[in-house]
Amino acid sequence: MATSNDTPSSRQPPSLLARIGLAVRSFFAVLGDPESAARFLDASAGAMPAPAAPAAAEPAFKQASPDAALQLLSLLQRDARLIDFAGENLADYSDSQVGAAARLVHEGCAKVLREHFRIVPVRDEAEGSRVSLPAGFDAAAVRLTGNVVGQPPFHGSLRHRGWRVAEVRLPQLAEGHDTRVLAAAEVEL
Known part of the structure; x- marks a missing residue:
């Protein structure tokens, strides 16, 4: 039972172990219950000072979707046998065998790029x-x-025009499609 001496300012701060337990319970309560999350937001809005304005804008990071990357890798395997x-181990093959295989991989990769992306130069000027x-x-x-010294404007020689994707045309994925299967195993009967 709480006494009149048990005000938040007169209570002993909890130990590190107790704070860890509280943090874990709070984390799961906020994550699993929208009402708990709302109460936490209300309580923290009054208890926490407003954050100071940052001197410089912090970069925002976003998680890349692995599905599109896995889909592209699957297309490169299908059309170019890139993973294979x-x-x-290329040490077991002659240079001419590696060259012949590389030609097929190159052609397949180029086909995937042409079919699924419109890639344009970053700069229009000719290299050099x-x-x-x-x-x-x-x-x-x-x-x-x-x-690289000083401040812009900078004057130099264009060594590479760079590349930028102007359009992406990846096929739509069926609901439930497992993108982690890049190429199905083949069993001949």
């Missing part, structure tokens, strides 16, 4: 051209190399 090729990058250029689309 990459898993093969002189280019200027003004202040505020898209650093995610253009990587500076060489002796």
